[in-house]
Amino acid sequence: MSTSPPPTPQISGFIKDDEERFKEIISPCEWVEDYHPGGYHPVVLGDVFHNGQYKVIRKLGEGSYSTVWLARDLRNNKYVAMKIVMSKISEPTNETAILRLLSQTPGGSKHITQLLDEFNHQGPNGIHKCLVFEPMGPTVNTMVEELPPFKGKGRLPSLKIRYPYWMAKGILRQSLQALVFLHENGIAHGDFQPGNMLFTLRDINSKPEEELRQKEDMQAGFISPPVERLDGKPDKWAPPYLCIAQPLVYPTDYAQDFKIKLSDMGGAYFVNEPPAKPITPAGLRTPEYVLTGVVNHTMDIWSFGCLVFELLTGQPLLCTPWYPNQTDIDDEHLRIMTARLGPLPDNLYQHWKTSSFYFTPERKLYNCWHGGVPEGQEPLILEEPTMEEAFDQAELDIDEEEARKVKALIRRILHYDPEKRPSAAEVLSDPWFLEDEVRNDSS
Template sequence: MSTVVVQDLEQFPRVELVNYYCPGGFHPVHLNDTFKNGQYRVINKLGYGSYGTVWLVYDTILKRYASLKILAAEVSDSYSEITVIQHLQQHATGSGKEYVVEIFDFFQHTGPNGLHHCIVMEVLGPPISSDIEKIYPDEAFPIEVAKRISAQISHGLAYIHTAGIVHGDLHMSNILLHSPIISSWTSDSDFEKYFGRPRQRPLTLLGTDELAAPSPHIPSYLVFVNNRNSLLKLCLSDPTQIHVKICDFGEAFIPTMQLTPLPPRGIPIFYAAPEVIFGDPSGLPADIWALAVLICYIIEGGFIFSSYRGIRKEVIKSMVLTLGKLPERWWFSWEERSEWFNEDGEWWKNGVKIFPKSNGSGGKPKGGGGEIATLNEITRRMIKYDPKERASIDEVIEWMNQNGWFVN
């Protein structure tokens, strides 16, 4: 097996930040490790993020496979994800539950790096941000598939909102494909066919060929996340049966419970509502803004508010070009405004007023003028500067029903 260095501050391809294996950080996991008194046995790695790692496990008691998310120790001390999920399970009502990831179990695990909260969930497919050009040559979802996915996400969000929960991180990577075939698999080999065999690389010391000395804080080897194009093909094999689920409540919060003074700010800048960008308290309407951006990306293939590499000031500039001058409290706190605008919100360059076209979304429309025109009707109601003026999720779904955007 080839080796990697333990001291590198960069993220290796398909592996988590190695230096976060330390007291307070990630829990070191090895294949065949067990958790919760042997109930969960580690089979493979499914993914990772800023807050933890995710593993494919086998439940030896219930005789089924599941996904195990192990949160970093320092995050677990103040983390509200489990509280939010428990609140969701107890208080969410109505339809849409089938478009939200199913949570099986919670427990705590003490390891060399601290106490870790653990969440056991159903096994899902890849995110809709995956390489769909492997399935669709034009690198975009067919319009009917895109409408179905958008409707399912909206119904899932409606279910979340009935519990008063703000998801807070609604974007392409947090919408996972689902196939009922996955839940029918009964052996490790079934999963290897689509998830690949575990790929391991031992750790070495920086600048040497020597294996890292054994340490309780770091794993003996890293497990890489495999390419899952075959799983993507499975989940998208029948356009009439495509099913997605909202996952990852790591940024979720409940405004009425004030679980945090202000919600976390981890959502990608392209999806962030202005109140989130400018640090104001936010609530359910912030999800509506993110949903509008998400739907437009799924349908049109581009962001409503464009920016080079997600630069904050350029996203705000795009907002102003698309929606007009920001409300005063944000306008005067935005220090870079004079790079493009005068104090009336007009775009000036070298003292000359110019009239740019609205950015709109950056993608190439693929559903025909009629589809895009009707989408713009609801989008305009979802991206109002004033959160109180934005459409509710129920209004979004009502519009979808009236325009033939159905979940099935």
């Protein structure tokens, strides 16, 4: 069953599919052009949903197909997180069925953000599925910049922004435990990445609404400039402003006993019903999917192997820049993959239709230009470090034996043959994870 959304409906008699209608907004929020029939629901702070039960007070985040809000449950006097899905994809995915199943499965509440309620909401852009969850803290992607060594310092070139080693390992362990839980119940996450790993919160239900409510203040960076159409006409499909996400940072528990849960099951699927096009980020996709389109049960595990490197070093293992052409994206991904992990086996390499742009018939790299060597240019050879060399270059504060265990684990997971990749449970019993259990049992 495919999790890909259906085509965006055209706004008949109003605008062409490829025509922009709004003045550009450069604030860090969702794309304003996605407010149209079939797209996002226009939300204004203070809006109420589900017959007055949920009052929106803060923007927590947004994704390609949804926005997420902190809301006050006025009936039960507590805070919740409300995910409002684009109307064009309110039903086609497995998300709600999987969330219902996991909410009834013992152990689910420990590893997966809990579904509390669901309902449909009619808006100017269509009928939107709304999913109500327990409120959570920032993602693993964003929380690292809120830690004391980095907060307020921005992306300085000399600053290595990454989690402390003990914390990165704890994030990896807990996210892996969540994967074990999902896989044991026949479910693959499909979008396993730091943006879908959330920190839990200390209790916020005693906090007054005024303390958590987002201000409608453009100068302070809480909302965007006004949404304005290029033709000057009023617009009934978009909100008057966009909210800039304000994750709940200060109530987040990131002390020694912090907790992580997996969220966003929008790309999840039952293992025996894999999608034709998973939504796994490009840099975390398996080589067999990139080259042959095959989706198998090891996609989450491959992603995890890449993330072991990324969370410990603060750098992606297979950095995949964006290019307008998907072929160029795949080529760069595969080229870096072979540099980091070694040559592709023949059964995969034969499917790389543009490999001759980069390799000689003897499989020797001679060029790193995308799409071939430009006319008049000499082939350019770049020396790329292997995975082990790149790991060592990150200069982690660990001894050689610890580093050896980590690199061995990454190698064990990122095997080109999917049948030789370990299961999530097998990875959890790897010596690198087991040593902590032995240490804790003896203390």
